[in-house]
Amino acid sequence: MTADSLRTSSLDSTLGIYVSVPFCRAKCSFCNFASGVSSSATIESYVTRLCAEIDSAAATAESLNAKLPRAVDTVYFGGGTPSLLEPAQLRRIFRALYKNFEIASDAEITLEAAPGQIADAVLAEAQLLGVNRISLGVQSFVDRETAAVGRSHTERECIREIVRLQSAGVADVGADLIAGLPYQTTASWQHSLEVATSIGLKHLSIYMLEIDEDSRLGREVMAGGLRFHANGVAADDSSAEFYETACEWLPRHGFPQYEISNFAAIPHQSRHNRKYWLRAPYFGFGLDAHSMLLRENGAVRFANPDEHSQYGAGGSPLVLIDISEREAFEETIFLGLRMNEGICRSQLRRNFPGEFVVPTEDAARELIRDGLMIERDDRWQLTLRGRLISNDVFTNLLLGVAV
Template identity: 50%
Template sequence: MSLGIYISVPFCSTKCSFCNFASSVFSRALFDRYVEQVCAEIAAASRTARELGGRLEKRVDSIYLGGGTPSVLAPDQLERLFHAVREQVEVESVAEITVECAPGTIAPDVLEALLRCGVNRVSLGVQSFADKECSSVGRLHTRAITLDDVARLRTAGIGNISIDLIAGLPHQTSESWEFSLSETLATGVPHVSVYMLEVDEDSRLGTELLAGGSRYHAHFVPDDDLTADLYLVACERLEKGGVKQYEISNFARAVTHGIGLRDSRHNRKYWTRQPYLGFGLDAHSMLPADTELRSRGIEAVRFATPASLEAYSAAGNELDPPAARSDQLLASRTLVDARAALEESFFLGLRLNAGISLAALAQQFGCEAVEECHPVIAEAIANGLMEAASERVRLTGKGRLLSNEVFGSFLRGANSSAVGGFSI
């Protein structure tokens, strides 16, 4: 099974008030040192996998450069990262190669570098087409800049574009949300992600909302009911516009020729438990267990780099950086046994609208193990959160809104915090 590669670039031009990612504004002087450390980490990938008890597939069919805003890197820094990857693994000619960009950050020389690196998909962090909403959370772009970037990417030959939107931004109303959705549809992009504003202490806006304050336009944030409505409206409007929901937060158009959707191949790896390897700050990995661990009943290993730049950089500054990095990763390692792998299959697979096949799970984990989950499934069905059809189970619309509740019911032994590398 081909591998997915994730590279984290935690640098941004400004820090958005709602952002709870491990990203921040740093001086450009730091970028070069960081790129060097990530390249060293990539060069040590085989050794790392061996030391952590994972089996490393050398064929790669997806690369995802996320963050952060990777497009703030200089062209030569981007090229060094991709070169480091191609030195270690065989990138398939049909690989999906995605870079996350903030509108307004794709300078002409950066775009040229992306093309030279083989990038064929761009994920644009638009969040809203209403300029007031963007500026209220510290975004630097406007609707006009976003539309210009979409046109420039297409002219350059990158038509596989994804637009991210957030429901629940300050000043958002039903009308302004309708506007953002219709503008998104009008661009004709093949992929859209819709997230609901996350309120937690990891962002300035979240902290202010929890404290009941008014900084960061917190008092203009729609209430939970309206935000949930906005999400449901998005599902409906995008579907009507030919952009079909295939995962809780993700929507795609059908491919022009052939069957299937222009979905994110990379993210699908997370939801279907295919192997992926992450590099850079706060990057998560999941590899199949090696023969020795398998003989002890372990299915897979998960590990992650630190979420703080200080801790990440400290390992890279050691006399023997690969050894220090391995120690760091080893400390984060989770061994996934069959029971935990089954739980993961439920709470990751149920994110997909297609749901999961109970027959396939029974084949992989045994009928008895799957039958043990039947009471949880039956309860979710009785509560209108899940539905069953021809050996498959999936979330209902209500279940998608309350997905964390459903996922929690499947978690008995798995460490959910160890499953990451993507937004929920």
């Protein structure tokens, strides 16, 4: 399966839906998402606003002069911890989705969950409603590391949870791991990788810990402080090293890498996330949710507010970007190159003007010479070294494209 083989008209005529559920039982110290701990009354009122937003999707698309496919083949509940919703709340959201869209019988429907935070009743309801994929925020199978960042689960509980979900018949159970957590060592990282590949998981996502001002841990590390176990955070080089180990080790143990952060055999790759990388239309509902819809000529991106007080308060989405041809070209490059299969040069030439493609080809030649990219079968792909500094590669690649 290649990007091109997926780039069929069905990719443009079906929609992916993202539902943001920004609530968690506790805030992890490294988290920079718009999520937090809220009362059950807040969650209930949020679900009401979410359903209203889903009901007004067609009107929103029309006001943006964008096409809204009714056919949906992927739905992704992200967060936050969507598994904390009550069964009745999940039902309400699904009812709104089924009322406004035609969800394919073989749609990929994913629910993010935290280990130990998916009640029996929620799991049963989710499966009844069509959820066939659960992504667990494990982060590490080493108790000291998860405890340091404020996660309450242990390795034992994670394994028990994974077995429970598999026994309940969830077709695809996957997990996220983070490289660079406090106290992580080469040996402890290897332990997490070994456990992750030995318990029947179908999909793994590997993220490098982000040190930035949007998380409590990131701020503390930047300030050189000791709170949140900041003094236990490995040096930058270590997380890159851990990431490289994962890129080399996972494919040899049943998890081929198919994107910068994602590893799975073809049948278990995230169909929903592929839509983002292939620039297919998707609609995000809820706090801080982002969307991209196609227009007759081009596309439009828009996003909801990331503050509860502003979300659902009426009016248009907070951020609205009309995508120019140049931006479409840039997106095609940096989203397509995230995937291991990369991007097709001939297709770039066919779809975009020479003034964009020619300088990019010049830059690509240099990046190939520097060992950051390769060209194979008319496709550009990042090397492992290129993946480690992907943002720099994208910047260099697009440097010569006139603004």
